[in-house]
Amino acid sequence: MYMLYDYLFKLLVIGPECSGKSSFTDRICNNKFQSSYEPTIGVEYSSTIINIFNRLRIKCQFWDTAGKKIFIPIVERYYKGVAGIFIVVDISKPGCVEKIHFWINHYLKFKDGNPIVMVIGNKSDKHKLYLNKEDGEALVKKYGFLYNEVSSKNEINVFESIQIISKTIFENYNPAINCQGIRLPPGIDLTKKENIERENCCCIF
Numbered sequence: 165m166y167m168l169y170d171y172l173f174k175l176l177v178i179g180p181e182c183s184g185k186s187s188f189t190d191r192i193c194n195n196k197f198q199s200s201y202e203p204t205i206g207v208e209y210s211s212t213i214i215n216i217f218n219r220l221r222i223k224c225q226f227w228d229t230a231g232k233k234i235f236i237p238i239v240e241r242y243y244k245g246v247a248g249i250f251i252v253v254d255i256s257k258p259g260c261v262e263k264i265h266f267w268i269n270h271y272l273k274f275k276d277g278n279p280i281v282m283v284i285g286n287k288s289d290k291h292k293l294y295l296n297k298e299d300g301e302a303l304v305k306k307y308g309f310l311y312n313e314v315s316s317k318n319e320i321n322v323f324e325s326i327q328i329i330s331k332t333i334f335e336n337y338n339p340a341i342n343c344q345g346i347r348l349p350p351g352i353d354l355t356k357k358e359n360i361e362r363e364n365c366c367c368i369f
């Protein structure tokens with residue numbers, strides 16, 4: 165199978181159960197939305213290729229974790245070697261702020277390196293919301309995290325979110341010191357800065 169991309173970013177999706185982690189991932193990877201709830205068992209993998217800055221193809225590799233309490237010990241193991249993390253919460257549920265704190269603390273306890281973190285306030289299409297965008301941004305600011313309010317159902321700000329996190333990962337990427345969760349196709353030297361301007365790279369699996 166032939167795959168074309170310039171960089172591969174390993175991304176982790178975490179958060180409470182039923183918050184919309186799989187829906188968010190499915191919207192990005194397949195542009196689909198399923199209204200029935202099928203809880204994730206353990207961890208699911210999916211990927212897609214996006215374009216950033218109109219010139220770089222990024223393969224986004226998603227590790228979509230289960231939010232049910234029984235699976236939380238499994239999530240701990242997936243922090244290793246990721247370039248970015250989405251913490252997805254359902255802002256149409258009371259208690260969503262406490263859940264953001266819980267998952268931020270979970271991240272701080274088990275994190276590996278310094279990935280770019282974006283908290284996603286999902287289900288913005290719902291009538292009653294328990295966190296507005298300004299408060300969400302203020303809440304995550306002291307950690308240096310990004311925040312976005314989205315609807316996976318109606319595709320509001322979902323593609324924007326993957327653009328923002330990918331651009332931020334790329335802009336913070338220093339080949340000499342920070343390659344965590346970032347890979348180039350086989351045969352390309354990750355430590356050579358000129359790879360950033362490279363075009364039309366092909367890799368074979």
Ligand SMILES: Nc1nc2c(ncn2[C@@H]2O[C@H](COP(=O)(O)OP(=O)(O)OP(=O)(O)O)[C@@H](O)[C@H]2O)c(=O)[nH]1
Nearest residue numbers: 181182183184185186187199203204231287316317
């Ligand atoms: N209204 C609305 N419903 C959504 C949205 N995103 C997800 N849902 C619904 O919320 C439910 C849970 O979505 P999932 O994506 O399965 O949630 P999850 O976080 O992956 O759940 P676990 O895998 O159990 O941790 C499903 O019924 C989805 O259809 C959204 O943006 N708006």
Ligand SMILES: [Mg+2]
Nearest residue numbers: 185186203204
């Ligand atoms: Mg899921």
